[in-house]
Amino acid sequence: MDRRGQFIELGDRPMKPKQLGPAMRADIMLDCPADPGTTLPIVDRAYRDNEFNLLDVVFDDTPLRAAPPEWEIALPANPLAEPDLNAARRHEILFTGGMMGAMVERQMGLSQSGSMMGGMMGGVVGGGMWFVNGVAAEGHMLDPFLTLERDASHVLQMTNATAFDHPIHLHGHSFRVISRDGVPTDFREWQDTVLIAPREQVEIALVADNPGDWMFHCHILEHQAAGMMGVIRVA
Numbered sequence: 001m002d003r004r005g006q007f008i009e010l011g012d013r014p015m016k017p018k019q020l021g022p023a024m025r026a027d028i029m030l031d032c033p034a035d036p037g038t039t040l041p042i043v044d045r046a047y048r049d050n051e052f053n054l055l056d057v058v059f060d061d062t063p064l065r066a067a068p069p070e071w072e073i074a075l076p077a078n079p080l081a082e083p084d085l086n087a088a089r090r091h092e093i094l095f096t097g098g099m100m101g102a103m104v105e106r107q108m109g110l111s112q113s114g115s116m117m118g119g120m121m122g123g124v125v126g127g128g129m130w131f132v133n134g135v136a137a138e139g140h141m142l143d144p145f146l147t148l149e150r151d152a153s154h155v156l157q158m159t160n161a162t163a164f165d166h167p168i169h170l171h172g173h174s175f176r177v178i179s180r181d182g183v184p185t186d187f188r189e190w191q192d193t194v195l196i197a198p199r200e201q202v203e204i205a206l207v208a209d210n211p212g213d214w215m216f217h218c219h220i221l222e223h224q225a226a227g228m229m230g231v232i233r234v235a
Contacts, residue, residue, distance in 0.1 A: 006174070006190035007075040019046075021167030021195035023219035029073055036061040080174055080190065081151075081207035088153040088205060091146055095196070095218075095228065097130040100163040108161050108199060129226040130162075130218065136227025137217075144233035146216075148208035155205045160196040166223065169193040170232065172214040175206035193219060208234040 020026060032040065040057040096105060128136035133145055148154050155178070160166055169192060176188045180202050196202050217229035 006078060006080075008187050008189055019195055021165065021193065021219065022221075023167055023169050023193040024191070024195065032057065032059070033068065034059050036063070078190075081209050083153040083155075083176060083205040083207050085153070085155065085178070085205060088155045089149065090155045090157065091148075093146070093156055093158045094133055094161060095131070095159065095166060095168075096134070096161050097136070097227065098162045098164050098223075101161070104163050104199060105161050108159075110161055130223050130228035132216075132228060132230045135230070137224075137229040138227070142229070142231045144213060145230045147233040147235055150211050150234050151207065151209050153205065153207050155203055157201065157203050158194075158196060159201045160198060163198050164223075165195060165197055166228065167193050167195045167219040168216070169219045170206075170214060170216050172210045172212065172234070173206050173208065175204040177202065178205050179203040210234060 018026065034040065036059055038059045040059070042054045042057065044052040044054055094110070096110075128138070130136060135145065156175075158168060171192075174190050174192050175194075177185050177191055177194050178188055179185060181200055191204075194202055194204060211234045213231050213233050215229065216232045217224045
C-alpha cells in the first residue's frame with residue numbers, strides 16, 4: 001500500500017514550531033530571501049539550556065533569483081481513505097509508568113492501576129517500566145490488546161500519563177492527528193508517528209484498511225524494550 005508522506009497546505013496560516021521525535025520525518029521546501037552576507041543559524045533546541053548549532057546558512061553576494069518562484073509546489077494527494085469522524089469507533093489508550101509516573105497519574109486524577117511500582121522500581125530496559133493500558137509488554141509474540149474492525153473509521157484517544165515525551169508509532173497505517181488536549185489541530189496532518197508530550201492527550205483518526213497484526217509502540221527504543229509496546233489487530 002502507498003504510505004508516502006503527505007503535503008500540508010499552509011495557505012496564509014503560519015506554521016508553528018514543529019517538534020520531531022524518533023521515527024518522525026519532514027521534507028521542507030524553503031525559500032530564503034535575505035540580504036547578501038546574511039547568516040542564518042540552524043540550531044537544535046531540543047534540550048533546554050544546551051542548544052547545539054547544527055550549521056550556518058550564509059547568503060552569497062549574488063542572489064539566486066530576483067523574486068520568489070511562482071510555480072505550483074503542492075503535491076498530489078496520496079490515495080489514503082479519509083476517516084469518517086461522525087461514524088468512527090472510539091478507543092482509549094493510556095500510557096503510564098516511568099520515573100515520577102505515580103506523581104503524574106495522581107496529578108491527572110487517574111486511578112492507580114498497579115503500574116506505578118513497576119514504573120518506580122523497574123529498570124530502564126527490560127524491567128517492565130512502561131505500560132500500555134496497564135500492561136508492560138514482554139517478548140516479541142504478543143496478543144493484540146485492541147482489535148479494529150477492518151475498513152471502518154476509528155479514533156484512538158491516547159493519554160500520556162508519564163513525565164516523558166513518547167513518539168508513538170503505528171505500523172501499517174497512516175492517521176490524521178485531529179486534536180491535542182481537546183483542541184483541534186491546525187492542519188489535521190497525516191502521520192504514522194505522533195509525539196505526545198507529558199500529561200498530553202492526543203486523538204488520531206484512521207480507516208483500518210490494512211488487515212493483520214500491527215506493532216504499536218514508543219519509538220524511543222529503550223521505552224519499547226521496557227514495555228511500551230503492543231499489537232493492534234485489524235480484522
